[in-house]
Amino acid sequence: MRKVLGGREKVKVAVAQTAPVFMDKGQTLEKACRTIKEAGGNGAELIAFPEAFIPGYPAYYTVGYETPPHDWTDFMIALQDNSVVIPGDDTEMLAEAARAADIHVVIGCNELDDRKGSRTVYNSLLFISREGEVLGRHRKLMPTYTERIYWGQGDGSDITAYDTDIGRIGGLVCWENHMVLARAAMVYSGQDFHIAVWPGNWKRGDEKLLAAEIEDPGAGCTVQSLIRVHAFESGAFVLSACGYLDDDDFPEKWHYVRDGNHINYDWARGGSSIVNPAGRYLFSPNFEKDAILYADCYANQIKAVKAVFDSLGHYSRWDVVKLLIDREKQEPMTEKPVEPWISSKKIKRISEEYEVPEEKLGAIAEELRKFFR
DSSP states (O other): OOGGGGSSSEEEEEEOOOOTTTOOHHHHHHHHHHHHHHHHTTTTTTEOOOOBBBBOOGGBBOOOOOOHHHHHHHHHHHHTTTTTTTTHHHHHHHHHHHHHOOOOEEEEEEEEEOOOOOEEEEEEEEOOOOOOOOEEEEEOOOOGGGGTTBBBBGGGGGOOOOEEEEEEEEEEEEGGOOOHHHHHHHEEEEEEEEEESSOOEEOOOOOSEEEOOSTTTTTHHHHHHHHHHHHHHHTEEEEEOOOOGGGGGGGGGGGGHHTSSBBOOOOBOOOEEEEEESSSSEEEEEOOOEEEEEEEEHHHHHHHHHHOOOOTTOOOOOTTTTOOOOOOOOOOOOOOOOOOOHHHHHHHHHHHTTTHHHHHHHHHHHHHHHGGG
16 A cells, blocks of 8 residues: 555655746756755755746747747747756756755756757656656646747656655646646546646736736636645645746846847746645745745645545546546657568468478568569
């Protein structure tokens, strides 16, 4: 029987609400490592960072057909150059920080495709264990709205939760959490901790489509209601990590982007929180920059909720509804196996019938095959 929270009575967790150094992977990695060290030093055993933290959420910049070609090209090249390759030197740097701080790390990043010849970037969650092992990654299945300018689509091969000494850890990126069946897949993974990452906390704006929602975070933004429902439905703790970005987080190189007409990061004002399996806040939505949110997660809180509503047990009807997940990794090319000219079974039968060695018959069959190509 799998033990709740790995058999522990409680686990201290953390959510990092801090800003990247926008489009600067090196400085953002250093900042991440400092934050990991601080959280580990304060006793946290799991820390979550916001969506696309490394090197920042590119879709604040709403590039498109009206964007000057030179500006667009520079930005898109920089996005590739500042994205993370998994595994690689960047993940090793994070892994070493996790190992030194003795803490599990889940961090949002722009991930450069590892397929040979591809330069596609994915919106990914990277999972690293406290032992410094890359547990895996999850690529966002469906980039939202203008995000499709920047990111490719993930597949079902990495919809999973990872076993650790503190329990099963899984997560989804932004509006993936609104994809009912994808979220159900995470519920059915039996996770103890669900990491939900976002680029901010928003409402529908008057002048721009998105504006900051900080006065009444439960009124406009879907994040808060969603994570509380998911916590109860899955019987898991939810670590909700929201992005933050200020004017001074842009290096001078990117001031033309910051000061241009095609960018909106006003709503990147945090809103991170931590929710228990009953859907109650352990740490209410926070809007402070460079804050680390902490909470103690108790195993008995999972057990108490599961006693009432167990989505993997007594409150399921698998005979009525089931979930089908295609876990095959999608590739642009597959090798079609070469069908044998004559099967080995047929060669063996002919060999026995005419008393001719199988090796000789095989050689003859290959010679004959050349005439029918």
